[in-house]
Amino acid sequence: MxxxxxxxxxxxxxxxxxxxxxxxxxxxxxxxxxxxxxxxxxxxxxxxxxxxxxxxxxxxINEPAPEPKLSRAYKGSSSFWIGGHEYEVFNTTGVGDVRGYWACIRRSHDGTAHTNEAYIVSGADSRKAAFELALEKLKVRKIVKILPRRYMQVTVPKDERDDYAYPSVRVDGWVAAWHTDGYVIVFENGRERGMVWADRPIEAKIIGRDGREHAIDGEFRHLEAGVLAVYVHHMKARVRRAVDVELLPVIVTELPDDEDHAPLLVDPAAARVVRAADVADGDTVLASFPDYGKREGMLRSDYFNDQYEAHPMPYDPTHGCGSCATMADHEGEVVNLGDDNPWEVCDPHAADALLLVVPARRI
Missing domain, CATH: 2.40.10 (Thrombin, subunit H)
Structure with missing residues (x-):
């Protein structure tokens, strides 16, 4: 082939x-x-x-690529490849192996001049240290795309500065983009997953299932390490929840064929059982698994009268919709799947409650 x-x-x-x-x-x-x-x-x-x-x-060929290797030095410069780019490791003094002056920069193959964004490492003690640190940072950038740093422009009108300061990300996947106040926001498919402050010491926070910020413990050597911590936290939590869901005894029944239930407009074969906290924007919600429907220890699906698209929004127990108040006494986390549904009220669920959904983004 x-x-x-x-x-x-x-x-x-x-x-x-x-x-x-x-x-x-x-x-x-x-x-x-x-x-x-x-x-x-x-x-x-x-x-x-x-x-x-x-x-x-x-x-x-279905086999892993070897680790990038630093080439032999030629006129004081060495190079390596990763992610489709060539990187050069050199001593910025230009006079030899002076400790503390080693740098790594992305080489340009189209003749354009280097910018500050091209520098991956500067001020390293040795050639080896510059290479190892650059490789560590670039491996993170293969997972999460880190966009160039942005600054507030003096030409932006005062009444537009708040909108300009916040990064606009409209691409799928994991992306880290700079707020003009000097910190990075980590997005997944356009949804905020965490923040990383680039000042020393570097700090990282994740956006939890409750919509709140939670600090990640640890010391981060560089910005990329903080970004990776946000990514890893969400991936590990997702795996844990997925395993838990797979082990739960549930039965997915067919949609009742009666006048009380609207016909499905989505493929039921694509449906998945997920926790309410993991329902994504645009997922089509079909059914819940209430305790009152349990039979012989098995949770059974209870279809809603009509399917609807979830558009998660913050949960507010004091909201006057009449629906949010029903979960006000719940001791655990509560998520709100939005009010764009046939009932035109908020749709709060316990974060760990199971739902049958058809994902907007197929896995």
Whole structure:
């Protein structure tokens, strides 16, 4: 099976048919050749060194890529590849191995000048220390994309500064974006998951299931470490909750065929049992698993009269909708799935309550 340009990704293993089946690791892909019209892939082959090929000459290999390695120094400079970019490690004094002046910068292959954002490490004691620290930070950036730092512009009108200060993120996946006040907000699919303050000492907080900020204990060596802590916290919590849900004895019944229940407009085969705290914006809610429906120790699905899309919002027990007050005495966390539903009132649930939903984003 040959590959297309979109299928080729940096730091993956491939086999090249035009080179007798040589194996290699993809370093970079780019549009090159005349008029930048040719799809090219730059590969570090296991035998023979790096070379260019085209996607249709390659097939993927299901094996991990080797760890990036620092090249031998040439005129005081060494380099390595990760994430589709080449990075240079050098001594900023230009006069040799002076401790405390080692840096790492992302190399430009299009002739553009380096900016401050291109510097990954500065002021390291040695070449080895600069490389190891840069690699540590860049591995985080492969997981969470960290956008360039933003500053308040003097040209922004005073009445627009609050809106300008907050980063606008409209892309899927994990992204960290700078608030102009000097801290980073970590997003997942456009939803806030935590914050990291870049001042010393670096501090990190997560946005909990209750919508509140909770500090993450620990010392963070750099901004990327704080961002990774936010990501890891949410991933571990998600795995724990998923395991708990899988072990719960539940029975998902079919939708009752009667006039009290509207016909489903979604594919029931795509439905998943999740905790209320894990319902995402846009998920279609179908049923709950109330204790009163338990039979022989098994929770059974109880379908709502009509399906509805969840749009989670903060829970306020004093809200005058008449629905929020029903959970005011609940001792645990409560989440509100929004008021955009057939009943036009808030939809509060215990955070650990089980619901049957069709995810807006298929896994």
């Amino acid at each position: 040959t590959m297309t340009y979109d299928e080729v990704q940096p730091d993956t293993r491939v086999i090249c048919h035009s080179r007798g089946g040589l194996k290699g690791t993809v370093l970079r892909k780019f549009m090159g050749g005349k008029d930048k019209a040719e799809q090219l892939v730059y590969i570090a082959f296991d035998e023979g060194g790096p070379a260019h090929n085209t996607p249709e000459q390659l097939s993927p």
